[in-house]
Amino acid sequence: MEIDNVTSVEGFILLGITDTRVLQIFLFVIFLVFYLFNVSGNFCIVLLITIDQSLHKPMYFFLGNLSFLDTFFSSTTVPKMLSGLLIGDKRISFIGCIAQLHFFHFLGSTEALLLTSMSYDRYVAICNPLRYHVLMGRKSCIQLAFSSWLIGFLYSLLETIITFRLPYCNRRQVRHFYCDIKPVIKLSCANTKQTELLVSGIFAVGAILSFPWIIVSYAYIGRHLLTIPSRHDRRKAFSTCTSHITVVFLYIGTALFMYLGPTTENSLEQDRMSAILVTVITPAVNPLIYTLRNKEVKISLQKTLARKTTWCKTL
Secondary structure (H helix, E strand, O other): OOHHHHHHOOEEEEOOOOOOHHHHHHHHHHHHHHHHHHHHHHHHHHHHHHHOHHHOOHHHHHHHHHHHHHHHHHHOOHHHHHHHHHHOOOEEEHHHHHHHHHHHHHHHHHHHHHHHHHHHHHHHHHHOHHHHHHHOOHHHHHHHHHHHHHHHHHHHHHHHHHHHOOOEOOOOEEOOOOOOHHHHHOOEOOOOHHHHHHHHHHHHHHHHOOHHHHHHHHHHHHHHHOOOOOHHHHHHHHHHHHHHHHHHHHHHHHHHHHHOOOOOHHHHHHHHHHHHHHHHHHHHHHHHHHHHOOHHHHHHHHHHHHHHHHHHHHO
16 A cells, blocks of 8 residues: 555544533543643652662662653543543644554553563562562663563554554544544555454554563462461562552553454444543552552652651741
């Protein structure tokens, strides 16, 4: 297919979530609160990990990367959605649609790979603690994080090229609140069945690089925990994993549901609902999940707030 066919489309119309005005205003307020909580909460985690020496550990290095990602991942779609809900501006340029799709999948796939690295970190910490500082040294952590970012970028670039090499003619209404692969492909004036299968296959390969390895890591962790005689020690060891497990099933579980299923009219509607969980809710609750279940982060936050209060009193 000639890529020149694509240039005939100047832009798309994002249909959004609803056309009911009262519901639009209500959703705008709710999603704005979630987005502000996402940005502020994840920014606080990154700041805490950066300034507190006690948090300069592999687990928090990956958590800092995850919080940084969550902020920008949500920012690829939520501001445009909020604009559409508040002022009804649902237009997006063709280049803007390409950029949104690419960065959404780039940051999303990178997050999945970082969650995989975090599961390996927990596996080493619990099952091989004597070699933890050797296996999870500074160099190893940087390599794992860099690999996650690089693979995520290349994966997204491949999917973006496949999607936008299709010819797009007169249909411009994207049945979603952002440019995603499945609803955009549906607008092509070519037969897209092979492309849909190819995209699903690429996503399946990406899923194989993350989800099964997380399952394997926790299978080994579970087997090791059974060998610990003390119930208190078992609970203490497993408590370091519960936050990560919760985020994995919220994020990767929903993504698998969205992208491995067939592209039908009903599935597109379901994907919009699932996308709200992935792009709006999960990034906002991640800071709560990691702080409420993590004593070191809570202690660091309390110390930082105490120092801030003391500093303000001296002024």
